[in-house]
Amino acid sequence: MSMRTKIYLILPVLVFALLAVFFYKGLSLNPEELPSPLIGQQAPQFDLVPPKGADAGFKTADLHKGKVSLVNAFASWCVPCHAEHPLLMELQRETDIPIYGINVKDKPEDAERFLTQNGNPYNGVGADLDGRVSIDWGVYKYPETYIVDGNGKVLYRIIGQITRKTIEDIILPMAEKYNGQAAQS
Amino acid sequence: MTVFRILAILLAACCLMGITTRSEEFLPDPQQEAKARSIMEDLRCLVCQGQSIANSDADLAHDLRIIVREQVAAGKSPDEVKHYMQARYGDWVLLKPPVKTSTVLLWLGPLAIFIAGGAVLFLSARRLRREGGESLNAPEAGSGDDIL
Numbered sequence: 001m002s003m004r005t006k007i008y009l010i011l012p013v014l015v016f017a018l019l020a021v022f023f024y025k026g027l028s029l030n031p032e033e034l035p036s037p038l039i040g041q042q043a044p045q046f047d048l049v050p051p052k053g054a055d056a057g058f059k060t061a062d063l064h065k066g067k068v069s070l071v072n073a074f075a076s077w078c079v080p081c082h083a084e085h086p087l088l089m090e091l092q093r094e095t096d097i098p099i100y101g102i103n104v105k106d107k108p109e110d111a112e113r114f115l116t117q118n119g120n121p122y123n124g125v126g127a128d129l130d131g132r133v134s135i136d137w138g139v140y141k142y143p144e145t146y147i148v149d150g151n152g153k154v155l156y157r158i159i160g161q162i163t164r165k166t167i168e169d170i171i172l173p174m175a176e177k178y179n180g181q182a183a184q185s
Numbered sequence: 186m187t188v189f190r191i192l193a194i195l196l197a198a199c200c201l202m203g204i205t206t207r208s209e210e211f212l213p214d215p216q217q218e219a220k221a222r223s224i225m226e227d228l229r230c231l232v233c234q235g236q237s238i239a240n241s242d243a244d245l246a247h248d249l250r251i252i253v254r255e256q257v258a259a260g261k262s263p264d265e266v267k268h269y270m271q272a273r274y275g276d277w278v279l280l281k282p283p284v285k286t287s288t289v290l291l292w293l294g295p296l297a298i299f300i301a302g303g304a305v306l307f308l309s310a311r312r313l314r315r316e317g318g319e320s321l322n323a324p325e326a327g328s329g330d331d332i333l
Contacts, residue, residue, distance in 0.1 A: 031234065037275040105244075131248050138273040140231035140245055 036138055036157040043071070043152045044136035048126020051103045053112030058100045058126035066150040066182060068175040069098040072122070073134050075106050076114035078142035084161035085118045091167065092121035097175050101125035104134045104142065147171060149178045209247070212254055221257040224266050225250055229280045237280055 038044075047059035063069060072088060074081040092099055101122040103111050111127060128134050137146065147156040147170070155174060158166055212218040225239035232243040238250055249270070256266045270278045282288050 034231070034277050035275055037272060131245075135245075135248065135252070135273060138275075140274065 032141070033159050034140070036154070038138055038146075038154045039157065041154055043146075043148055043154055044133070046126070046133045046136065048102070048128060048133060050125055051106060051111035051115070051127035052108040053115040054101075054120055054122065054125045056122075056124040058102065058122075058124040060152065062098075062100055062124050063148045063152040064150070065098070067096075067098060068150060068155075068178045069100060069123075069148055070171065071100050071102065071137070071146040071148055073102045073104055073137065073139045073142060073144045074114075075104045075142055076110040077106065078104075080161040081143045082114075082118065084143055085121070087162055087164065087167065088121040089119045091171075095172070095175070097171070098123040102128050102134055102137070102139075104128045104139070105131045147174050150182050209250065210254075212258055217257050218254075220263065221250075221254045224253050224257065224263050227263075227267065227280050228253070228270055229278050231274060231278065 043060055043063050045060050048057050050057045063071070070091070074084075076082075088099055091097060099121050101124070103114075103125055105128065106114070108127070115125075126133065137144075141159055143161055145158040145162050146154055147158075148154050155178065156170065158170065162171070212221060222239060226237050228238045228249065230236045230238045230241035230243055230246045232245050233241050236246075238246040238253075252269075253266055256269065261269075267279060276282055276288075282291065284292050
């Protein structure tokens with residue numbers, strides 16, 4: 001067999017291998033999890049009053065207090081938000097990570113019922129009545145949770161409900177890492 | 186017969202209800218409305234991922250349509266409106282992805298494959314004609330390697 005025939009024989013295998021790599025990478029992405037252009041950027045500017053049933057509102061300045069915090073977009077009409085809520089309560093109880101809420105397009109009485117029945121884990125929660133603030137954050141699927149560093153820079157986005165696994169694998173290590181960096185500088 | 190007539194009217198009414206999606210205020214100026222519509226056609230709905238926001242019934246698409254109309258009414262250009270969406274939802278929100286380093290392969294890949302395939306086809310056809318259909322052999326190896 002000449003050198004040349006050998007190349008022709010190997011070529012399809014190489015092409016296949018290349019395609020396999022592309023498909024392996026492409027098909028293992030979750031098409032429902034879109035990258036957020038906000039990562040590495042400053043959080044959007046807003047100032048929201050609290051919904052009925054909460055005392056403290058939520059504004060951009062809350063994210064500049066020097067500690068890693070969570071921003072959770074939720075609503076009473078969002079079923080997974082109900083499922084996720086006990087974990088937020090637990091985080092509030094057992095860690096010192098501040099949690100802020102954006103209550104999206106809820107009727108005041110629905111927001112109130114949600115917070116009184118499920119508890120209020122939020123250090124501050126804003127009523128985003130027309131949904132504009134959540135659009136500024138680029139929220140498209142509820143719930144969504146953002147991890148923000150102590151200077152208002154967005155670090156990470158969790159799409160859909162947080163789980164024990166995301167808390168242990170992502171939230172806690174990130175809080176530790178970025179709070180530690182802030183302490184050093 | 187009247188029963189059938191009533192049923193037919195009900196059926197027609199149901200069909201019409203399907204067509205009109207949600208009550209939405211169109212822009213009073215038909216030219217601006219047309220401009221807003223064409224922008225909506227280019228924006229991808231994030232909830233129902235295969236659709237543009239122009240023909241999606243999702244709540245978010247509805248809100249984004251309102252924003253598009255607002256901005257068009259405020260005199261923003263299509264690029265400015267798209268930029269607003271892109272800043273929030275990323276390149277993904279554009280149904281036509283922009284040409285940049287991370288998407289060069291996407292845009293030029295098919296063309297490159299087409300040209301490469303055409304070149305291989307053309308060269309091998311020419312060789313076959315020259316050799317009278319005989320099998321490939323050693324003297325030709327040089328030119329073949331260049332192509333590969």
